Amino acid sequence: MRVDLNADLGESFGRYRLGLDEEVMNYITSANVAAGWHAGDPLVMRRTVRLAKEKGVAVGVHPGYPDLMGFGRRYMRLTPEEARNYILYQVGALYAFVRAEGLELQHVKPHGALYNALVREEELARAVIEGIADFDRKLIFVTLANSPPAELAEEMGVRVAHEAFADRAYNPDGTLVPRGKPGAVIEDPTEVVQRAVSMVKDGGVRAINGEWIDLRVDTICLHGDNPHAVEIARAVRRALEEEGVRVVPMGEFL
Template identity: 50%
Template structure:
């Protein structure tokens, strides 16, 4: 048994842009313990980001920089191969922008979670991973990095001196090796709140999740992501939180655990 009694729930927020609305930030902030706030490169505009940061602060929710490739058109989900100089600069820029907005709201950024294609690329690409790690260390070496559980970047970042939190995804299917099933494949994204809640409860309490082929795979997890832009995301997060409470599992940010 994994015997985890407290788990972090996180969601990607602050992704609306001008009149274009994405997700239900206020409702999600009542359910999660950590908010991955967009930094303007894959989504989000300054006014909307500040609004989300202020709402998170009011609720005592941990705030993280949800940074990505410079790709507004593709929502940060297109593969890009920037030079090290470009990627380091982009990461520093995004963290700095969110730090400024957080300071204006009377709070602070405590962790970094890369978004979309950048998140998936650095999971195994050592060069881009090193660029992101070096950029974080240059800005604030105390920032925690959220990374895909079981991926090479977890050890790479820890060896570089960063605190790393391993992440699982509530609404995504897994391969038998513990990797995420590609969004291009059938069944990659889950939508049933009850199914998602039961899967994540098993992961938290037993350390295993059912893979797409029906086998059980072991995954280390300190935080669970419920995507804010998924259909029914609020219902999913609400049922997951209810199911955890029923099983005696608390919800609290990993930032509090570190402190």
């Protein structure tokens, strides 16, 4: 049994620091690095890629809407042409630093509002997947487990990582509870660890109303901006390994 642990990193910008990248990087196997549109800048991007190289962590791109002010969490209506080229632009930007550090790019995971919009809008999802394929069809597309974008990418011949969130509450339909609602973000480390283990071992999770949801889980996201991020990342990895789960980069088994 294998699973990848990923985190959204490189989200500092200029003088502003966000997240606990160096500490969290010790426990994950894949890093989603911001490409400068919702967060990050050239210095942060290179520093984060270099840190991943030092820690032996696989690198992926974390592209979002062009929305620094809103941290990419505000919905934007895009044409398919815009979406496709916005993705290609950001993948290419981070790839420059990946190439400079002698690494390979592993995956692409859309950020924030864009990530959620893909679940609802097939045309947008298709354009994003086309943008990934334009750069390299071997890249892994990371998206919400059991979601329409995952099925679409598989139909289009692009590798998919089904992603679960141990620190986020789920609706009964398998979507994430919006951050603005009570209970959407789970901060209790013990509960997060229990959910992560259940996702992998039992193949699912309890929704916010108590219903059981079956999930295919290839990778689990651990948010680096959670107040207990380091504690949670350390505990999740230890618990999974104690249960006999191999924690390895998604590229090793997808």
